[in-house]
Amino acid sequence: MGFKEFCFKKSLWLFHFGGASCNNCDIEILDCLTPRYDVERFGMLLVGSVRHADVLLVNGSINKRDKSRLLEIYEQASKPILVVAIGACGCTGGIFAEGDTFAGPVDKIIPVDAYIPGCPPKPEAILAGVVKLLNK
Amino acid sequence: MAEQLFYFLIYPGLLFAAVIGAFLSWYDRKITAWVQFRKGPPLFQPFYDFFKLLLVKETILPKYGSKGVFLLAPIFAVFGAAISGVFILLPLLGIQSGFQGDLIVIFYLLTIPSLTYIIGALASGNPLAAVGGSREMKLILSYELTFLLVIVAIIQKAGLTISFSDIIAEQNLNGAFAGNISGIILFIVAIFCIQAKLALVPFDMPEAETEIASGIMIEYSGTPYALIKLTKYIMFFILPAFLIGLLWSGLNFQGINILWSILKILFVVLLLTLIRNTNPRVKIKQAVRYFVIWMNLLAIIAIVLSYFGY
Numbered sequence: 001m002g003f004k005e006f007c008f009k010k011s012l013w014l015f016h017f018g019g020a021s022c023n024n025c026d027i028e029i030l031d032c033l034t035p036r037y038d039v040e041r042f043g044m045l046l047v048g049s050v051r052h053a054d055v056l057l058v059n060g061s062i063n064k065r066d067k068s069r070l071l072e073i074y075e076q077a078s079k080p081i082l083v084v085a086i087g088a089c090g091c092t093g094g095i096f097a098e099g100d101t102f103a104g105p106v107d108k109i110i111p112v113d114a115y116i117p118g119c120p121p122k123p124e125a126i127l128a129g130v131v132k133l134l135n136k
Numbered sequence: 137m138a139e140q141l142f143y144f145l146i147y148p149g150l151l152f153a154a155v156i157g158a159f160l161s162w163y164d165r166k167i168t169a170w171v172q173f174r175k176g177p178p179l180f181q182p183f184y185d186f187f188k189l190l191l192v193k194e195t196i197l198p199k200y201g202s203k204g205v206f207l208l209a210p211i212f213a214v215f216g217a218a219i220s221g222v223f224i225l226l227p228l229l230g231i232q233s234g235f236q237g238d239l240i241v242i243f244y245l246l247t248i249p250s251l252t253y254i255i256g257a258l259a260s261g262n263p264l265a266a267v268g269g270s271r272e273m274k275l276i277l278s279y280e281l282t283f284l285l286v287i288v289a290i291i292q293k294a295g296l297t298i299s300f301s302d303i304i305a306e307q308n309l310n311g312a313f314a315g316n317i318s319g320i321i322l323f324i325v326a327i328f329c330i331q332a333k334l335a336l337v338p339f340d341m342p343e344a345e346t347e348i349a350s351g352i353m354i355e356y357s358g359t360p361y362a363l364i365k366l367t368k369y370i371m372f373f374i375l376p377a378f379l380i381g382l383l384w385s386g387l388n389f390q391g392i393n394i395l396w397s398i399l400k401i402l403f404v405v406l407l408l409t410l411i412r413n414t415n416p417r418v419k420i421k422q423a424v425r426y427f428v429i430w431m432n433l434l435a436i437i438a439i440v441l442s443y444f445g446y
Contacts (some may be wrong), residue, residue: 003187003191004191004192005192006184007183007184007187007188007191007192008188008192009183010178010180010181010184010188011181011184011188014179035172035173035174038169038174038175038176038336039174040165040169040174040176040177041174041175041176041178043177043178043181043184043185045344046348047350048345048346048350048354049349049353049354049355051196051355051356051357051361052190052350052353052356052357052361054193063140077192078194078195078196078357078358079193079194080192080193080194086385099305
């Protein structure tokens with residue numbers, strides 16, 4: 001592993017994109033930043049602007065209105081950027097997969113690097129997914 | 137010439153100040169984590185962040201902005217911070233004694249990073265960055281007068297000298313200025329000025345992350361953002377060092393005094409960190425009123441007290 005890649009993996013900054021979510025996954029993502037789970041020990045921070053982000057966390061079902069916004073956010077991010085789909089809705093569409101306004105799971109819109117299934121995934125599952133992403 | 141370049145680029149200037157500042161920034165994050173019962177980042181985290189931004193990430197230029205000014209602003213910020221670091225640290229570390237009137241030069245050079253943040257933010261053409269830039273401008277207008285009053289009080293205490301090394305020598309001879317009532321008041325006022333200069337939490341409205349999405353920094357990515365991080369590391373070291381030189385008899389590097397000097401810097405940074413962790417963000421109106429009325433009043437009281445010898 002080269003120096004560049006090492007630095008990149010040691011300091012992943014997160015940006016959170018919530019689609020048409022029921023807010024359960026949002027709460028579980030915020031749980032990871034709290035004292036009990038504390039992702040800052042891996043060097044992760046939640047940033048306010050997508051220009052600073054290294055990881056784009058996408059959760060919730062992506063409907064037709066969200067699709068253009070997700071694409072725009074992805075284009076605005078400075079590359080390289082990793083995309084993580086969180087929750088059943090983000091990974092496959094979940095119960096909304098057959099819905100009228102559903103615009104496809106996240107990996108049909110932008111390339112996805114890791115999937116964390118669950119409805120909602122536990123914070124432990126999100127941390128396990130993050131560790132798998134770091135070892136990839 | 138080679139000596140000046142060495143001073144600027146390596147020993148008290150850019151490299152030294154940036155490395156010490158990066159470790160202080162780690163210390164700040166670790167203390168924050170302990171206050172919140174967390175574990176905190178590893179020791180070299182600021183270096184990972186800096187090299188990731190510098191080497192890995194792509195730089196995006198704004199479409200509707202002035203690209204040249206946008207890219208030049210962080211470079212000027214680094215140079216301003218490094219050169220004020222040289223002027224502060226040369227007398228403080230006892231390498232050279234500086235020149236007559238360097239206190240005024242340091243005071244003006246310390247505003248360069250904030251000014252360049254404003255210029256870069258306004259050049260990016262982003263409305264949220266413009267909001268952040270206008271807030272930073274109001275913040276500068278409010279804390280600069282207070283900081284100037286603190287320096288005036290210190291000049292008066294030191295017997296009307298405007299040389300930084302003379303001020304440190306005076307304190308080494310007759311005891312630190314922070315040892316009496318007016319000195320303690322000045323120390324409190326100066327701590328709040330530094331908090332506003334570093335844009336730490338009670339006064340972080342220019343880059344409010346949750347409110348205007350990093351404000352003045354919103355469009356920066358890649359190498360320019362790495363330079364801004366570097367500026368922040370340097371400022372995080374030289375401003376506490378400047379405060380210690382002004383009020384707490386400077387640093388001393390002979391024998392056991394090294395430990396005492398390091399503890400002084402860590403104590404000042406600890407104060408800044410604890411203030412930032414126990415306070416909410418104030419509105420810009422409240423911040424302006426806080427400095428223009430209360431902090432100026434305290435500074436003027438300190439000047440009067442020190443005139444009567446307290």
